[in-house]
Amino acid sequence: MSAVRDLGALTLRFVDDLGRLAVFGGQVLRAAVVPPVRLRAFVDEMYKLGVLSIVIITVCGLAVGMVLGLQGYNTLARFGATNSLGAVVGLSLIRELGPVLTALLAIGRAGSATTAEIGTMVATEQLDGLRMMSIDPVHFIVMPRAAAMMVVMPLLSALFIVMGLFGGYLVGVGLMGVDGGAYLSSLESSVDFNDDVLGSLVKGLVFGVLAGLVATYRGYTSAPTSAGVSAATTSTVVVGSVTVLLVDYIITALWGV
């Protein structure tokens, strides 16, 4: 009996949370079109979320590409089709691994920081201070961060993919002796702009919107205690990552990207 009641309560809480997130998203969207344009804050957030993520994205992209090159080579070698290594590395990076891994990394690195920052503002009543000066905290604090995350994600994803392609080339051509021309030509002839690259960029954009929204929402609604900020940060990483993976499946299933 109580298990069923718990399940009901859990479901209601989930739906309630989802509804609040949607309302919050609407508020952020409205803040984005109402002047003033907070360009200064936006650029600062681009720096924190984007520029400071370059190293982790570059290193991880390279590592993933190198692993793909190695695994792909070993599998393809059984069929004597190592000349198709470029297609294997390219398609897996562009269609799935690039956008998804970038989103997971960005949520872990930048999303959690955003949540902790906004959560601390809540805990130290800075947002209430803004409200007292009749400054809308959604407009002043949340909107530049969410917008920056949305813009940064496709850029980071493209960077990740290019580094991955390079990593695959390093291992495949440099180490395993695949022909460099074959790697590039199988890459270029199997990847299509409309079918693969466009979908990859759209995925990056969607994941950016999700990550920005979840991270700012969790911070904005965090309990005004140190435990609350800590829980909100954890929740950003968990909910953000799960959401990205689920939405990735939905996008792939619906549009075959």
Next chain:
Amino acid sequence: MSMTRAPVRDFLVGCFVLVGLAAMAYLSIRVGGLASGPPGGFKVYATFDEIGGLKPRAPVVVSGVKVGQVTAIVLDPRYRARVELDLDPAVVLPVDTSASIVTSGVLGDRYVQIQLGGDPEVVKNGEDLGFTESAVILERLIGKFIHNVGVDKGEKTDQKDTGEGE
């Protein structure tokens, strides 16, 4: 909240955006093939009975050198595959040139190989290539081979009259 102007930071953000856009451009233009390979513009057509797994954007080669790509594949009124080839205008094709669909390796991608002829007359933009050679379907070859072996065996077993079921 840093509301002050920060030139170095702004510069770094600018660099980041440029690098990200360059990565997107590389993926779209080179890898995605929005504008890839040698200059095109010279269009010729080749009609095949069987194209196997040939796809748009497959390379077109002369002596192994890429000179263009497949831009479209449609079914003509007689249900044969009409393939549009977009070639480098610098390539001059005699009218007795033939196009064949071949495979790189056993399981590799299909591409179009052009065997130049010797006729003094040349193919003009938008014309058809006279000679084509269709793709070889591995499964069909294997099927034929197995069938032939089976028939041979069958005849032999008939002669020996062992009545062994196949």
